[in-house]
Amino acid sequence: MRGSKLFPRRPGWCAVLAALVIELSLCAQPAVADDAGSTWLHCGGLWDGRGGKATGPAYIEIRGDRIVTVRSASDGAAPASAVDLSALTCLPGLIDSHTHVLLQGDITADDYDAQLLKQSPEYRTILATVNAKRILSWGFTTIRDIETEGAGYADVDVKKAIERGIIPGPRMQVATRAMDVTGAYPLHGYAPAVVVPKGVQEVDGPVGARRAVREQIYHGADWIKVYSDRSYQVMPNGVLDDIPTFTLEELRAVVDEAHRQRHKVASHAMALQGVHNSVEAGVDSIEHGNYIADEDLRTMVQKGIWYVPTIYVGEYVAEGRAAAGAPVWKQMGEIHEKTFRRALKAGVKIAFGTDIGGFDWHINPAREFALMVKWGMTPEQALRAATVGGAELLGWSDRLGTVEPGKLADIVAVAGNPLEDITRLEHVRFVMKAGAVQDVATP
Ligand SMILES: [Zn+2]
Numbered sequence: 446m447r448g449s450k451l452f453p454r455r456p457g458w459c460a461v462l463a464a465l466v467i468e469l470s471l472c473a474q475p476a477v478a479d480d481a482g483s484t485w486l487h488c489g490g491l492w493d494g495r496g497g498k499a500t501g502p503a504y505i506e507i508r509g510d511r512i513v514t515v516r517s518a519s520d521g522a523a524p525a526s527a528v529d530l531s532a533l534t535c536l537p538g539l540i541d542s543h544t545h546v547l548l549q550g551d552i553t554a555d556d557y558d559a560q561l562l563k564q565s566p567e568y569r570t571i572l573a574t575v576n577a578k579r580i581l582s583w584g585f586t587t588i589r590d591i592e593t594e595g596a597g598y599a600d601v602d603v604k605k606a607i608e609r610g611i612i613p614g615p616r617m618q619v620a621t622r623a624m625d626v627t628g629a630y631p632l633h634g635y636a637p638a639v640v641v642p643k644g645v646q647e648v649d650g651p652v653g654a655r656r657a658v659r660e661q662i663y664h665g666a667d668w669i670k671v672y673s674d675r676s677y678q679v680m681p682n683g684v685l686d687d688i689p690t691f692t693l694e695e696l697r698a699v700v701d702e703a704h705r706q707r708h709k710v711a712s713h714a715m716a717l718q719g720v721h722n723s724v725e726a727g728v729d730s731i732e733h734g735n736y737i738a739d740e741d742l743r744t745m746v747q748k749g750i751w752y753v754p755t756i757y758v759g760e761y762v763a764e765g766r767a768a769a770g771a772p773v774w775k776q777m778g779e780i781h782e783k784t785f786r787r788a789l790k791a792g793v794k795i796a797f798g799t800d801i802g803g804f805d806w807h808i809n810p811a812r813e814f815a816l817m818v819k820w821g822m823t824p825e826q827a828l829r830a831a832t833v834g835g836a837e838l839l840g841w842s843d844r845l846g847t848v849e850p851g852k853l854a855d856i857v858a859v860a861g862n863p864l865e866d867i868t869r870l871e872h873v874r875f876v877m878k879a880g881a882v883q884d885v886a887t888p
Pocket of ligand 1: 591803
């Protein structure tokens with residue numbers, strides 16, 4: 446376990462901090478180990494992620510970073526040292542499978558360019574450490590951070606600093622630089638003689654693709670991220686069309702090289718051709734997927750390819766991008782909703798991912814839950830997408846996603862029953878990561 450089992454701050458210090466820092470409104474009580482070295486949580490209710498409804502009061506025993514016992518409160522009294530969460534419902538730590546800790550929102554090209562041109566990677570990394578702390582305080586104990594947007598391999602360092610207990614933050618899988626073909630990815634529009642940074646590694650040809658995968662894995666990438674399409678337009682038949690970036694041959698080279706090295710591939714694919722090429726090439730997840738043809742949904746089910754829909758960010762950027770001359774962004778929401786509903790019906794595996802960093806880091810990404818429910822999921826399905834589903838996508842089902850003996854002690858708690866009111870997840874009141882109690886923020 447990282448740090449002490451004792452909550453690291455004294456209550457007096459906690460109150461002073463809470464008065465000074467608006468975001469710190471609730472400091473959890475100390476988690477005290479009993480004589481056997483166990484920490485106990487007394488939960489008013491429990492949704493353990495193993496299927497079924499939330500149960501009544503339960504006790505969870507934690508030793509080190511692992512859960513060792515989960516039992517109903519009716520099977521005996523609470524140990525005297527138990528952390529009192531009797532007014533709350535406990536659930537597995539949340540997983541956001543699409544984040545950008547190195548990005549601070551980019552509604553327009555100017556927003557994006559300013560970050561790459563006027564902020565050093567070092568400054569952006571400092572901001573990333575604050576973002577990591579913030580998302581953990583909202584109950585996201587694990588994230589898949591899916592490219593640095595021009596900040597090189599800084600995500601590997603953020604991940605390392607968290608793993609070593611130097612800074613607080615969620616457990617991370619990272620994608621480093623991402624890839625797109627020459628000329629496709631910002632920065633755009635500068636004079637040919639002006640050398641500007643790029644938000645991705647530019648890669649061309651199957652040989653170049655394999656080389657880039659090798660480089661990125663060598664420097665610490667857990668995932669390979671590709672941008673498979675760009676330049677969107679709605680066709681008269683309502684289909685969202687795009688310009689595919691990589692050829693199928695290039696995408697196949699990326700996927701083959703990554704899989705040979707036991708790494709997975711996430712594909713930014715928002716429309717017809719980008720999605721089609723990605724699923725044909727056998728990527729592991731489709732990011733955004735505003736439009737996916739029925740045929741491709743079937744292939745996704747067959748191949749077990751995940752869909753990470755990122756609904757909220759589409760709403761967030763639509764108005765600003767339309768005002769900046771791209772009205773298609775305002776048409777995408779409706780198309781996206783229809784796709785989401787078709788994917789749900791087709792039985793495609795859906796993981797919770799928000800694209801935070803594509804929107805402001807002061808906005809709690811848990812608002813994505815309510816949108817998933819609005820578009821047809823049950824609250825339990827939405828919750829599973831952010832727990833059991835996320836764990837499977839990350840290849841960590843053996844250690845995350847449920848509250849049960851043997852799993853890492855990533856546990857959050859909310860007031861009331863989130864299966865009745867999914868917006869409860871926007872107000873997480875208790876966060877434990879790997880057995881250590883964390884600071885909690887209010888929205
Ligand atoms: Zn993204």
